[in-house]
Amino acid sequence: MSSQRNGVVGLLKTRMGSQNVDSGSLIVLHCIIHQEALCAKTINFQHMTNIFVKAVNFIRSRDLNHRELQQLMADIDAENKEWKCDLAFLVDITNHLSALNLRLQGKDQLINEMFSLIKVFQIKLRLWESQIRNQNPAHFPTLKNHDTSNLQYHKYDDKLAVLREEFSERFGDLKNHSQAIEVFASPSSVDVTAISEDMQIEIIELQCNDELRKKFDDSSVYQFYKKHVLATVYPKLSAHARKFMAVFESTNVCEQLFSKMNRVKNKYRSSFTDEHLESILRIATSPIQPDIDELVSQM
Known part of the structure; x- marks a missing residue:
């Protein structure tokens, strides 16, 4: 999609160039949902998942019922405690990632909403990393229900650190547009001194307009720009909003x-x-x- 020559971005830039249109203002982002899925792959527990997948496939192939599966798990002795804790941690972090993925797939979301979900999850990762480092699995209920005495928590801490770094790296292109996204998502409260100079006057006028600020609080971002930000009054902000409302944040x-x-x-x-x-x-x-x-x- 984002190849500079053969992908959609490359074709758009070529077309814009043939029409003498500056392609520098084109917003290029990778699919947020695909990036999140790639981040999830960094949680690597092959020593445990390979065995688990084989066991599940075996159970399905032999038509064993749920009661027999429960008996199989009950027969696992105490020396496999570490393996079960690894599985519990994997279940919990997979549930967290799946919840994020489902929220990213919500219909009619704008780029600022998906960016907010990513930022929130990165903050959660920092919290979980700190708590796990202190041997506190508060937000990992499956792991918490297991016997974690003498458990080496540092390996889970390391996994979360790798995941956090992967999120930071893969969503770097989104972070590069964070200031512009903030202007789009929160024009009534954004710091005027931190934004592009060509929009500062319009933002000041909007922030000093009590009626417009109330309409922003009472409506969605899309409806606010569609109904209340007139291109004749706020030409720069209106063009900025149209650009970010048109962003394909996902494929x-x-x-x-x-x-x-x-x-x-x-x-x-x-x-x-x-x-x-x-x-x-x-x-x-x-x-x-x-x-x-x-x-x-x-x-």
Whole structure:
């Protein structure tokens, strides 16, 4: 997607160059959901996960029921305590990462909302790292329910540190736009001295407008810019907002479209024209609910 030559970004820059449009203002971000998934892969417990995956596959292949699985786990003796604690830690951190992933997949999210979720999770990682270092698994309930006496907590501390550093590195491109995102998300409270000079006057005027500040507090960011920030009054801020509202923070929408296209254009519909496919995909992806009765009445 972000290849400088063959990806979408490269094609856009080439097109902008052919139209004599400055491509320097183009916001380039990697898919946030994919970056989060890549960060999750740094939690490496292969010595334990390989055995666990084989065990699960074996159980499924032999149709063992849940009661037999419970008996199998009960038969594991005390010398496997460390292995079980590793598994408990992996379960907990996977649950935390899965919860973040689900929130990132929420519909109609703007870039500032997803950036906020990432920042919050990074703060959580620092907290968990500090607590685990002090042998406090407060936010790891599965691990907490196990016998952690004489447990080497430092290896979990190290795993969390690696994960935190991976988040910081992979979301560096997002952090580079943090100031501009703050202007977009919080124009009524942003520090005027810290922002671009070409928007300072407009931001001051907005912050001194009590009615506009109230409307910002009472509406979503999208509705605020759509209804209340007029391009004739705030041309710089309006253009800034349109740019960040247009950011594709994830490829999730594109992937959903491809999935729908694969379901529509199958081997039994190979004679579809591009025009038919485009029309069907437009209907399949539109949030507008059709009034079937009205459509039938016009036939």
